[in-house]
Amino acid sequence: MALCAYAFPGILNRTVVSDLSKQSPFLSEWFNGTDLQFQFQHKLTQVKKRSRVVQASLSESGEYYTQRPPTPILDTINYPIHMKNLSLKELKQLADEVRSDTIFNVSKAGGHLGSSLGVVELTVALHYVFNAPQDRILWDVGHQSYPHKILTGRREKMSTLRQTNGLAGFTKRSESEYDCFGTGHSSTTISAGLGMAVGRDLKGRNSNVIAVIGDGAMTAGQAYEAMNNAGYLDSDMIVILNDNRQVSLPTATLDGPVAPVGALSSALSRLQSNRPLRELREVAKGVTKQIGGPMHELAAKVDEYARGMISGSGSTLFEELGLYYIGPVDGHSIDDLISILKEVRSTKTTGPVLIHVVTEKGRGYPYAERAADKYHGVAKFDPATGKQFKASAKTQSYTTYFAEALIAEAEADKDIVAIHAAMGGGTGMNLFLRRFPTRCFDVGIAEQHAVTFAAGLACEGLKPFCAIYSSFMQRAYDQVVHDVDLQKLPVGFAMDRAGLVGADGPTHCGAFDVTFMACLPNMVVMAPSDEAELFHMVATAAAIDDRPSCFRYPRGNGIGVELPVGNKGTPLEVGKGRILVEGERVALLGYGSAVQSCLAAAAVLESRGLQVTVADARFCKPLDRALIKSLAKSHEVLITVEEGSIGGFGSHVVQFMALDGLLDGKLKWRPIVLPDRYIDHGSPADQLAEAGLTPSSIAATVFNILGQTREALEIMT
Amino acid sequence: MYLRTTIDPNPRVFFPSNPQFPRTQNGSLRVYSKLNNNVIEISETKSFYELLGIPETVSLFEIKQAYKQQARKYHPDVSPPGRVEEYTERFIRVQEAYETLSDPKTRDMYDKHMSKGLHFAFSARRRCQNDESMEDKGEWKNRWQSQLSELKRRNMHKDSGNNMSWGARMRRQRNEASS
Numbered sequence: 001m002a003l004c005a006y007a008f009p010g011i012l013n014r015t016v017v018s019d020l021s022k023q024s025p026f027l028s029e030w031f032n033g034t035d036l037q038f039q040f041q042h043k044l045t046q047v048k049k050r051s052r053v054v055q056a057s058l059s060e061s062g063e064y065y066t067q068r069p070p071t072p073i074l075d076t077i078n079y080p081i082h083m084k085n086l087s088l089k090e091l092k093q094l095a096d097e098v099r100s101d102t103i104f105n106v107s108k109a110g111g112h113l114g115s116s117l118g119v120v121e122l123t124v125a126l127h128y129v130f131n132a133p134q135d136r137i138l139w140d141v142g143h144q145s146y147p148h149k150i151l152t153g154r155r156e157k158m159s160t161l162r163q164t165n166g167l168a169g170f171t172k173r174s175e176s177e178y179d180c181f182g183t184g185h186s187s188t189t190i191s192a193g194l195g196m197a198v199g200r201d202l203k204g205r206n207s208n209v210i211a212v213i214g215d216g217a218m219t220a221g222q223a224y225e226a227m228n229n230a231g232y233l234d235s236d237m238i239v240i241l242n243d244n245r246q247v248s249l250p251t252a253t254l255d256g257p258v259a260p261v262g263a264l265s266s267a268l269s270r271l272q273s274n275r276p277l278r279e280l281r282e283v284a285k286g287v288t289k290q291i292g293g294p295m296h297e298l299a300a301k302v303d304e305y306a307r308g309m310i311s312g313s314g315s316t317l318f319e320e321l322g323l324y325y326i327g328p329v330d331g332h333s334i335d336d337l338i339s340i341l342k343e344v345r346s347t348k349t350t351g352p353v354l355i356h357v358v359t360e361k362g363r364g365y366p367y368a369e370r371a372a373d374k375y376h377g378v379a380k381f382d383p384a385t386g387k388q389f390k391a392s393a394k395t396q397s398y399t400t401y402f403a404e405a406l407i408a409e410a411e412a413d414k415d416i417v418a419i420h421a422a423m424g425g426g427t428g429m430n431l432f433l434r435r436f437p438t439r440c441f442d443v444g445i446a447e448q449h450a451v452t453f454a455a456g457l458a459c460e461g462l463k464p465f466c467a468i469y470s471s472f473m474q475r476a477y478d479q480v481v482h483d484v485d486l487q488k489l490p491v492g493f494a495m496d497r498a499g500l501v502g503a504d505g506p507t508h509c510g511a512f513d514v515t516f517m518a519c520l521p522n523m524v525v526m527a528p529s530d531e532a533e534l535f536h537m538v539a540t541a542a543a544i545d546d547r548p549s550c551f552r553y554p555r556g557n558g559i560g561v562e563l564p565v566g567n568k569g570t571p572l573e574v575g576k577g578r579i580l581v582e583g584e585r586v587a588l589l590g591y592g593s594a595v596q597s598c599l600a601a602a603a604v605l606e607s608r609g610l611q612v613t614v615a616d617a618r619f620c621k622p623l624d625r626a627l628i629k630s631l632a633k634s635h636e637v638l639i640t641v642e643e644g645s646i647g648g649f650g651s652h653v654v655q656f657m658a659l660d661g662l663l664d665g666k667l668k669w670r671p672i673v674l675p676d677r678y679i680d681h682g683s684p685a686d687q688l689a690e691a692g693l694t695p696s697s698i699a700a701t702v703f704n705i706l707g708q709t710r711e712a713l714e715i716m717t
Numbered sequence: 718m719y720l721r722t723t724i725d726p727n728p729r730v731f732f733p734s735n736p737q738f739p740r741t742q743n744g745s746l747r748v749y750s751k752l753n754n755n756v757i758e759i760s761e762t763k764s765f766y767e768l769l770g771i772p773e774t775v776s777l778f779e780i781k782q783a784y785k786q787q788a789r790k791y792h793p794d795v796s797p798p799g800r801v802e803e804y805t806e807r808f809i810r811v812q813e814a815y816e817t818l819s820d821p822k823t824r825d826m827y828d829k830h831m832s833k834g835l836h837f838a839f840s841a842r843r844r845c846q847n848d849e850s851m852e853d854k855g856e857w858k859n860r861w862q863s864q865l866s867e868l869k870r871r872n873m874h875k876d877s878g879n880n881m882s883w884g885a886r887m888r889r890q891r892n893e894a895s896s
Contacts (some may be wrong), residue, residue, distance in 0.1 A: 204894065327864075349885075350872055475792075
């Protein structure tokens with residue numbers, strides 16, 4: 001082991017040690033609780049390497065970042081069963097080690113840090129008290145499951161987190177038997193947990209079901225639907241409410257942290273500071289103890305009443321729904337957590353119990369604790385300084401462009417308002433909020449409410465824009481159909497993260513939005529092929545005032561075209577596409593970001609002597625019929641390309657062509673869509689290759705259709 | 718409202734059976750302890766602006782002026798001999814008010830909280846928050862311990878014959894099957 005090579009005598013000058021601790025305060029945190037001599041040695045090696053880094057080669061300085069923190073107890077744990085014999089002191093140390101291991105792994109691979117750090121103690125306590133996988137532990141959203149994965153046999157693979165063929169960033173049933181339910185979207189665990197509890201009862205088994213859900217996920221309606229049902233069915237299960245007062249991503253504006261949105265958060269915080277009421281009860285208890293005897297029963301009754309009446313409005317909310325409320329509990333105290341969980345587990349018949357655990361997002365890593373977004377999602381970073389290694393790009397993300405476009409439109413039109421569902425950072429709406437604080441609404445994790453809320457705003461003559469991720473829009477589908485489209489209300493839907501999204505995987509993949517939006521009778525469906533088009537489409541959506549409209553854009557950065565002046569786009573003529581490259585024989589009709597792949601494919605084909613036409617359809621609904629007709633009539637082959645599932649743009653094109661008789665001649669039409677399976681997480685390039693949507697795949701398809709299979713093979717290899 | 722005393726760590730306060738607490742001029746409650754006849758002040762939570770005696774739309778300079786005035790008045794060294802604790806308490810709260818309001822970020826947060834009526838739970842100073850939360854956490858333990866004992870007591874009778882919930886029926890079925 002490299003460290004042994006640098007063995008220094010344990011006896012050191014005191015001043016030297018204090019200097020070291022000043023230089024590397026973070027490392028000293030890591031080494032709390034380990035052997036002091038080892039600590040000295042390690043600190044000295046740090047100093048040694050530091051002084052050498054200045055003169056050393058790249059490989060030497062690289063060594064500094066690859067140092068894994070020492071984890072003696074964690075090294076002995078492969079599965080939760082190995083934890084059962086640890087003492088409380090060892091469990092505390094285990095929690096610290098899991099924490100450093102999490103920080104180390106996320107620093108190497110990127111991922112969700114803050115949430116995982118907040119639940120380290122909770123994870124350790126749960127796995128110590130309960131027996132996974134017979135006992136079902138469900139993690140809502142799943143992004144806080146990194147400590148869980150470390151403790152359940154996946155520690156060695158943690159470096160492959162969120163990478164192609166590596167561990168998923170959320171819980172996944174096919175990955176491990178310890179992940180009992182796949183999550184990614186929020187607020188599903190109480191429902192799933194209740195299902196598991198009822199299934200267990202029907203099968204006559206005897207095990208525990210624990211659903212861990214955050215206070216942010218608690219703002220979604222599904223959580224209440226589940227609690228409503230759980231209280232009624234009265235099946236045994238434990239719901240752990242992980243309350244860290246973070247609802248939105250981030251729970252902060254661009255200028256600093258804010259209070260979490262929603263009335264529920266204030267109710268939960270009142271629960272935490274209910275001092276005088278408890279004191280009243282304590283005093284009452286003290287009084288009756290002195291009186292003694294039959295007064296005890298009376299006191300118990302009084303206690304019950306008092307519990308209901310004055311024990312705080314939040315707990316009565318859960319109690320009214322039929323869940324027994326316990327808490328608040330310090331979520332970072334392992335002994336508290338273990339004693340409560342043991343008690344609850346040993347109580348024979350409980351019905352549903354809610355344990356309100358208070359944690360801090362990013363706990364144990366000072367940079368995360370201080371950051372406004374609590375390091376919710378980070379790229380690779382340097383643990384010692386907390387600095388993330390963000391690749392610099394020449395262009396900004398589509399998200400930022402969308403926000404700027406909407407701001408420009410809202411400057412001109414004071415009726416434009418923006419709505420998002422706890423995703424101020426991810427949708428760029430925090431930029432809008434800074435510019436128009438009264439015209440930006442964060443409704444919490446409530447997409448269904450957001451859409452109907454927008455419909456209500458539209459009834460009053462405002463122009464609402466719902467900025468909701470494509471995959472989260474799935475939640476609000478009925479509201480889109482029934483509340484917006486059916487009534488033809490002018491609501492704009494800005495669907496970010498359309499198409500494949502990379503490391504987040506299939507749970508966040510926006511594959512279906514073209515399909516489910518374009519089949520609605522009154523919806524205008526469009527997709528920009530680059531950022532300038534995005535500006536124009538925002539303007540178009542703002543200009544449409546008699547029907548709903550939507551547009552989708554992918555994750556990633558713009559390609560670098562010139563932006564319109566003052567960020568203000570000009571509205572496009574609805575139902576008009578454009579031809580980008582003139583060619584012959586073969587026409588590639590792209591929709592959205594796929595147009596860029598088509599252009600790249602055209603370049604590949606041109607290098608092999610084939611000039612193809614590339615067109616940007618812009619609108620899926622209403623289609624540019626004239627463009628399609630002209631392409632169909634002047635080419636032998638028409639290929640529609642989109643980064644969406646079957647039933648989307650290509651289907652609408654072929655429907656039109658069939659009805660118009662364009663397929664009755666010698667035209668060959670082929671669709672290129674996402675395959676009929678879920679594409680696993682990985683790098684965007686890998687995912688596109690897996691899906692067959694890379695420029696080479698498109699070019700190879702062209703050659704295959706033309707019968708030039710040899711060239712097709714040449715391209716693909 | 719919260720109980721904060723610097724006089725006696727274990728005040729033996731006797732709550733009268735008919736709670737009609739006399740209110741003082743400045744809106745704070747005074748409870749008379751029968752044991753040592755001391756007046757322990759339970760202050761109605763004043764907003765920071767009220768503490769400093771300023772309207773809510775003042776500039777930083779005016780906040781500073783008001784703070785200096787209040788600090789000079791309530792500093793423990795210049796307080797009248799019999800009321801040192803009370804003045805110290807007031808001084809600390811005035812200081813907290815100034816710290817919150819002088820920083821535009823925290824002031825903004827505080828204003829938002831106030832508009833929602835939450836100022837009794839708000840504290841901008843992280844350190845103070847930690848102190849309060851440490852006290853809170855000590856009390857939390859008592860609370861959940863009593864909740865756990867209540868849970869055990871309640872569930873001894875939970876699945877008796879008259880509980881007809883689905884879960885209770887399944888549990889009875891399971892118990893009968895195993896016995």
